[in-house]
Amino acid sequence: MKNRASGLIASLLLAVSHPAFADYKLNLQTPVNDLAREVYGLHTFLLVICTVIFVVVFGVMFYSIFKHRKSRGHKAANFHESTTVEIIWTIIPVLILVAMAWPATKVIIAQKDTRGVDMTIKVTGYQWKWGYDYLDEGFAFHSRLKTPQEQYENFGGEKPVRNADYLLEVDNPVVVPVGKRVRVLLTANDVIHSWWVPAFSVKQDAIPGFIRDTWFQADKEGVYRGQCVELCGKDHGFMPIVVHVVSQEKYAAWVVEQKKLAAASQDDPNKVWTQADSVARGQKVYEANCAVCHKPDGKGQGAFPALDGSKVVTGDKAGQIDILLNGKNAMPAWGKTLSDTEIAAVMTYTRNSWGNKTGEVLQPVDIKTARK
Template sequence: MSFKHNNIMTKGLVLLGLWLGVVGQSVAEYNLNFPEPVNAVGREIYDLHMLVFWICVVIGIGVFTMMIYSIIKHRKSKGAVPSDFHESAKVEVVWTIVPFIILIAVAIPATSTLIKLEDTSDADLTIKVTGLQWKWKYDYGDGVSYISSLHPDHNKARQLNSGIDVTKIDNYLLEVDNELVVPINKKIRFLLTSDDVIHSFWVPKFAMKKDAIPGYVNETWTTVEKEGVYRGQCTELCGKDHAFMPIVVRAVSEGDYNAWLAKQKTAAAAAAAEAAADKVWSKEDLMARGEAVYKGKGGCFGCHGANGEGVATFPKLAGSAIATGDAAKHIDVVVNGVPGTAMAAYSGQLNDLELAAVITYERNAWGNNASIVQPADVKAAR
C-alpha cells in the first residue's frame, strides 16, 4: 500500500520537475518571452525582467530542492523519526534579512529604468492618440488626423461563425485600414486620451504601454531603431470589441516620413474644403459615402450590424424609431452620442459631410425610407 503511494508521489514529482525544467529552458527563447525590444529602454526592461526571473529561479530551486529532499527522505515509510525543533531566532532573522537585501538589489536598477521610461521630455515629435470604442484616432496636428480601425477583411472573418478560415489570414487581427506612421531614430511622444471609456495603448516591441483615459492626457514615449511594421493591441477592457482594435505602426526613414506627412496635409486640406462647402449633395452621393462611413471609418456596423439588424444587446436601426423618425433627433444622437451608453459622440470623429452621409444612409438603407440630411443640417445642429 505505502509502496504504491510512494510511487504515485514520485511520478508526480518527476512531472513537476520536468515542468520546471521546461520553464527555465523555454524562457531563454524569444517566442516564449517578450518580443525583442527595438529601443534602449526596452532592452533595459527586458534585462530587468530576466534578472528578476533568474533570481526567482535560483530561490525556487533552493526551496523546492529542500522540500523535495524532505518529501523523499523524511517520510514515515522510510522510518523517519520527527525532530522536535520548532523555532530558531537566528535562522528566522537570516531569512527575513536576505530577501530584503535581494529586493534592494532589484530595486536599484528598477528605479533607474522607471525614471527613464517616464521621461517624456525633449521629444522630437508628438502624436496625439485617442482611444475610441473600438478604434484609434491619430492626430499629427495641422489637420492631419485619421481613424485607424481593424482591417475590413479581418473584421468580416472575426464575426461569429463567419465561415472564413482565420488561420489563412496573414496577421489575423493585427492589420488596420490606416497605419500609424512614425520616423525611426526620433524620440516620439504620444499624448493619450479617450472619448469614451478607458483604453490602453501597447506596442510590445516598443516596451511602452499607457492608458488612454477620458478627461486625462497621459504621456508616453518611444524611439524605433529599425524600419518596419510593429503591431500591438488595446490592453484595457473597453467593451464588446476590445479584442478588435489593433495598433499597427509603420516606422520609416525621416525622409519618407516627411513626404508622407506632407501628402496627408494636402489631403486633409482638400477633405476639409469639400466638407465645409455648403454644397447640396444628391441622395445617391450621400448614400454611397454614407455606406462607406457606416462600414468603414465610423465603425457603426460594429454594434448596429452590417444590415442595421443590431448586434447582441445593441439597438437595431432597420425600422427603428430614430432612424425613420425626426431627422433632428437622429442628428443629435449621432453627433452628441447618448451619455451612459456605448453610443459615442461622433462630432469629433467625422466631419459634417461624413456625418450627413452616414445619417442619410441609416435613414434610407435596409428598407428605411426617411428624409435625407445635408452637411448644412449637421453644421446647424453642432
Template sequence: MITKRRCRVGKHKLIWLVLVSLFTNSAWAEMQLNLTKGVTAVSRDVYDLHMLVLWICTAIGVIVFGAMFWSMAFHRKSKGAKAADFHESTKVEILWTAIPIVILIAMAVPATTTLIAMEDNTNSDVTIQITGSQWKWHYKYFDQDIEYYSVLSTPPEQYQNQQETTAIKGEHYLLEVDKPLVIPANKKVRFLITSDDVIHSWWVPAFAIKQDANPGFINEAWTRVDEPGIYRGQCAELCGKDHGFMPIVVEVKSAEDYDIWLNEQQQRIAQAASAEQASLTTAMSKAELMQLGKTTYTAYCSACHQPSGLGLPPAFPALKDSPITTTGTIQDHINIVFNGKTGTGMQAYGKQLSLKELAAVITYERNAWGNNTGDLVQASDVKSAVASSVEGKAQEATASLAIETAVEEAVEIITEEVPVEDLSKVYSHDELMTMGEKVYLKACVACHQPTGAGLPPAFPALKGSVIATGDITVHLDMVINGSKKNAAMTAFGSQLTKTEIAAVVTYERNAWGNNTGDLVQPAAVDAASAK
C-alpha cells in the first residue's frame, strides 16, 4: 500500500516537473510558435497584420463557441428550455451580413497597404541578382562587377551521420555558408531572383521575404534593414537531393563597413585575375594538383558524384572507371566540367571555379579511385581547351548562319517565282469542282470523311448540312475563320489560298447530293476575308 502511494506521489511530481519545465522562459525561448517580428519595417507590418487577423479570429472564436457552449449549458432540454419558433429576422440577417463586411474591411485595408509596400521596388540604392542553383546561391551586384557563389560551409562529417563520425554539430548547423550575401544597413536593396535549373525559393524570415526563383523568370523583392547583423534563411522550395543543404546568410553592414567590403572585393577580384594569369605560366606538381583537386571536388562535386566517385546513377553517374575520366580525351573532360551538360544535373563550373581549380579537379578525377591515368592538367590546358571549344562553336555558328542565309535566299527566290493570285478570275463549275475535290481530300477529308458524313459529334457531316446548304456567307466565314463553338474546326484562311477556299466551298455545296448550284469565286472569298 505504501509502495503504491509512493508511486502515485512520484508520478504526480514527475508530471508537475514536466509541466513546469514546459512553461519556463528557457523552454519557450527554444520554441517559437509565433512569427518573428523581423528587422525591417515590412516584416513588422507583416507581423502586426498577422496579429490583427489572429486576434480578430480569436475574438470571433470566443464569441461563437462561447455562445454555443452557453446555450448548451443553460438552454438544454433537461432544463425545460424550448426553441424559439420563428423563421427569419430581417434585422438579424442585416446584422450578420454587416458585421462580416466590417471585419473584412478592417483586415483588407492594412493587408492591402502591406502588400503594396512589399511590391514597391522603386528607388532602390543597391540592386542584386540572386540566382538559385542546385544547390547553392549566386549573388551578382549590379554596377559593381562583383559576383560570387554562396555554398554551405557546414563540414560534411557533421551531417552525414555516419557511425564512425563523432563530429559535434556547430551552433549554426546547416545554416552557415562560405560567403554570405552582404548588404548595407538603412539602404533600400532590390533583389532580382531567378534560377538556372529548377524552382528554388529565397526565404529570409527576418526580412519577411520568401520569393520563388523560377528558371527563365525574374521575381522581385526588396528590403531595408535598420541594424547591422547576420540573418539566416533557407531555400523554401523542394529542389532536389540537397535541398536541405542550401542555406542563406545575409550580413548587414553599416554604410562605412559596406564601402570597405566593396573595396576589399574589388581588390580580391584584381588579385584573383593576377593569380589566374600567373597560373597560366606555372606548372603544378601532381601532388599539388591532387591536393587542390580533392579539396575542390569535396566542396563542389562530392554531393552528386560522392566522395568515393561512385555517384548516384542514373542521375549522377560514377566517375570511377568512367569513360569520361579514363579513356576519354582531356579536351572532352574539360569541356563537360567547364560548360556542363544540357539536360542533366551536370552544371557548368566555368564561372564557379578558377582555371587552376578546374585543372586540379580534372586531374584529381582522372587519377583518384584507381583511375590512375597519369594525366596532369594545368591551368593553361584548360584555357586552351576552352578557347578551342569557343572557336569550334564560332565556326559552327558561322556555318549555321550560312545555311540559314542560303535557305532564306532560296525562300525569297521561290516566293518571287510564285505567281500572284488572280482574284478577278471567274472559274467554271467543273473547274471549281475539280479543284475543290483536290483541296477537300488534302485538307478536310480526315475529319469530314470522303462521303461527307463526318464523324459526329466532333466532326459533323457536311452532306445535307445546314452549313453546306444554307447561307454562303456563313459557310465562308466558317472555313476562313474556323468555329468558335467547335475548336476542332480550325481556321483555313491562312492555310489555303482564296482560290482554294472558293473551290472547296463550291465542292462542299454541290457534292454528296447537296446540289445547291452555288458557285463561289475568289473575289467573294476576298470580300468575306476583309470583313
C-alpha cells in the first residue's frame, strides 16, 4: 500500500511539473485597454469582498461549533428573534451589495457606450464560422477554423503535429489598427452565437433577426484570441475568433490587399463552366462550408445525412437547389451567403463525386433562375 501511495504521489508531481502547465493561469487574460483593466480590477475587488465574507461567516460558525460543543458541557440556548440583529443583518448586506453594484454598473454602461468610434465592422455568426463586413472599407470575408477536421477529430488514429493554438487558429483573422475604437455590429444567420474576446473585455450575443452592438479598442499590437461562447450546435467548440492588432501603416496595406482579393474573387455570372472546372471549384466550396457536417467523404454523421448516394443529390436538381438556397432543418440557407457560381459549383461537385456520377454540370444561371 505504501509503495502504491508513493507511486501515486510521484505521478501527480510529474503531471504538475509537465511543460504544459508552464503557461497555465488561474486569472483573467491580461487586459489591453482601459475598459478591460477596469473589469480586471472589478473582478479582483469583488473576489476580495466574497473572500472576506466567506472567512468571517465560516470563521464565526466554525469557532462557535468548536467552542460551544456538547462534549465541553455546553447546552443549546433557547431564545427568540431579535429585531436589532435582524435589522443589522439586513442593512450590512444591502450596503455590501451597493458597494458592489455601483462600480459594476459603471463598467456595464461603459461597455455599451459605442459613441465616438473610428470604424465599424459587422459580424455575422454562422454554423460554424464568422462573417466580417468592413462597412467603412467596402469588403467582407468569412473566418473559419484553420485546422483541418481530420486533425482535430484525429481520423485514422495517428496523432497529428499540433501547435498550442490549433483550436484557436483561423484562415482569415480580423485585422484592426492599434488604438482605434472599433464598433461591432452583431447578428446571426441561423442560431444564437456569442462573440467573445476576453482581452478586450468584449462579449456580445449575435441573435438572428436582430442587430446588437458593442465596441473594443486595443492599446497594444498583438494577436488576441476568443471563441463563440454560446452553445450553437455540434461544432460550437470549433469557431474561434482571432484579432490581429497592427500599426496604422500595416492596416492600410492590409486593406489594399483585401480589396484586391475581393475584386479578384468576383465571378462572371454569365460564364459557362466545364465539368472539370466546376468540380474543382465546388470541392473548395464544399470543404470550406459543408464538410464539417457531411464529412469530407460525403458519408454524413449524426443528424447530418450522407451525400454519397443521396436521393436528393442524385435526383431532380430543383430539389437540391431549393434546399441549398432556403435551408432545411439544421441545414442553413446557403443562398444568403454563397453566390450563384459557388452554389452551382458545389452542386456539380456533390453530384459527380464519391459514388455519385450524374454527369450533370450546374451553371450559375440555373441558380439565378431558381432565386426568382
